[in-house]
Amino acid sequence: MSRWRGAGDSFRTQLVALTASITTLAVIALTVLVQLVLAQSTNRGIDRVLADRSAAVVSALTVDDQGRPDAPADQLAAGVAVYDGTGTLTAGSVPDADRDTYADLATAGRPRNLTPAGTDDIRLRAEPFTVAGPGGTRVTGVVVLTERLAPYERSERLALLVCIGAGILMVLLASGLTWWVARRALAPVAEMTRTADDWSEHDLGQRFDLGSGNGEIAGLGRTLDRLLDRVSAAIRSEQRLTAEVAHELRTPLTAVQANADLALLEDDLPPRLEESLQEIAQAARRMGAAIQDLLDLARAAGGTGAAERCALGEAVEEALAAAGAETDRDVGLVVDVDPTIQVLVPAPLVVRALAPVLDNARRHAAGRIEVSARVVRPGLVAVSVDDDGPGVRPDERETIFEPGRTGSSSGGDSGPSGTGLGLSLARRIARSLGGDVAVADGPLHTRFVLTLPAAPR
Template identity: 45%
Template sequence: MPRSFRSTIVRTTVATMTVAMVLVVLGIQLVLDRTAQRDIRQVLEDRSQAMITVIEQASTTRLTVPADALEPGIAVYDDSGQRIAGSVESTARAAADDLGTTTTTRAAEGPTDDDRLLGTPFTTPSGDTGVLVVSQEAEPYERSELYALIATIVLGVLVIGATAVIALRVTSQALRPVSQMAERAADWSEHDLTHRFGLGPPTNELAALGETLDHLLDRVAAAIRSEQRLTSELAHELRTPLTAIQGSADLALLRGVDDDAVREDLRQISASARDMAGVIATLLDIARDGTTTGREQACTIADVVPGLLAAAGADVEVLDRTDGSTARVAAPAALVVRAVSPVVDNAARHARSQVVLGAVDHHDRVDLLVRDDGDGVDPALRERLFEPGASSRGGGAGLGLGIARRVARSLGGEVELDRSDAGGTTFRVSLPRG
């Protein structure tokens, strides 16, 4: 399914902000963890230094530890590694005893990672040596880290949501003029190519886009006018000699011709000239009205059926099953007949005995179905069926289906081969609803 440019921008912005917030959360947690570890170490060092100062002041003659100066979580070990004063939590006692023999300042963790310990060797003025082990609970710091993580995640979600809302609003406002320009251009191409955006000098991106589209519309309108003028001129130039040919053939037939072969040739010349005159009339209609032909006019399928029945002739039976269609076609009945008549004529020439006309209404178009009971379209001809000169049976110049498609497209519709097999052929003529 195609995606809108606005949704692509919003998704890209949200994805970028999500990645950024994830990196921010991870960065904040890394900084908080290092800060917490540093603060715990600093607390341990400060408590150790304060306690060693007290012990040194009390140990002038021998190692003396004032009992009233010992805080919870502090233990003093002598030079043999025996604890002589204080105590630590039972869960960290083994780690503290291990630090009691250290000769350098060393940190350790408890078995549950909830305690941090620091062993610091000291020497008293009396010359006695020992180790001071201080423990500190890490749970308050870890709890602060958890609260900070939750807060940053909630903040990140809020920031991402706000980013999505802002991106949606900004892109909607920024692209609304572009959408309006696209809608206007589509409407103008359907109804009138003389309109222009006229946004003035290209002082911003939208004005530059409008100026570019105006130039493009100028070129399109010029090309269409040139094509219409050429078609009209050619049609007018061909109409006079064709009229003369048809008149001469009809006059000769009226005078009477004894030779059967010559009489048949004259009839063929008259019929072909009449067909070509119909093609030229169609081309003139297209050149006169162009892509804006009678959009304000409308008709129903019932309005064009009489003309289609006349196009089928009297050689085959024509069944009209279009009574189920009530929608109006966004084109005048005369041009709809021009678009569908070649298809009906083609069906009549290739049918064994019967041609069926049907119609189906859709929400945006009306499909007119023309079905014959002939032998179907030659597979070798299907790819170029609508090209000029494509004909599988004598009596046709191979222009009918191509002209039908051209007229239908000038009305905003289409002519397509819907089905073809041994049981017959069905063409579908789609026309826009009024």
């Protein structure tokens, strides 16, 4: 599954980044290629210019009375030198910085193009020649001339800047176009994701039903429909099993509790028998509370009463009474709940989700419990239960919600039933209603936060 990792980035972001990277590499490669081609073309162009200039000088050469080659003044531009067959300068001028290089080229036997060592701002050409002298003699020599490279280098730099600018523009255009195309192409997928998430919380019977098209989106819709069918079937099976088991257990458990209560009404019970019957009756009541929690969870998961609303303050009062927090004289209780806050949850389910959290706080508080509620964002209410007990260790913040789990810190006895099911069922009920139960940081040692969907005002 490693190929699907990269959790921090969306597919659209990855696609844009990939497009930008590929376009950047392509632009860099193209820029390097253009510069290489341009450099070769520039070098060939410089050599042609030098060849044309040297040919023009050679064609204009004359021989003076002393039999030395000479050239008209209009052909002797800066850097043009004419040497005779012995390598002696007979016309033109030699730059002081390049005198040695000119001297080396003065006796060249064939045309040569040369860039002097240690410099890259000029290029030289040596052009041997033979012209007719007085009396039919042949006069030989070499024309050496130079061409400055600065204008050509400026053109190359300008071309590089143009390539860089055009490359940046290409990368931006390609990235923007990819982002726009991906956004439009993936918009149906994002909408399907949001819709499926909403259905998973509120209505598992809905389906996309995109038909039998061959497109990728239609195929994804069919796959999600099949997945929703399996999820819905699994949840319904779990709900039926939970309800059936709870109903099957309730009848014999009620009989056990009734018989134990009736037996306790006898006046002449031996002390040990009376103690055993009281323990049986109390265990039956705890089991009855756990079974009721299971039934409420099945109803909540099935969506029973999902459209009902209740006043949160009243539900909190009922949960406090159910947890025994109001009558516990050893604990100071502070309740701060806005009476105008309403939630889209039936009151019995709020009580079932909140009572185990309150009972957990009552069991572990050293002397103070604070209950508060606030709207954390539109559509969501958070009920905070703080106590000054020993606290929940960081490594137990999730494990205490596991069924049957008991921890060593606040949360070790997780529900009124004493079976380790209270906090687990509270979380499952809250999540089935679109909320959650979690441990958070608070002003006292321990804070549990129950989130529920808020009713619109």
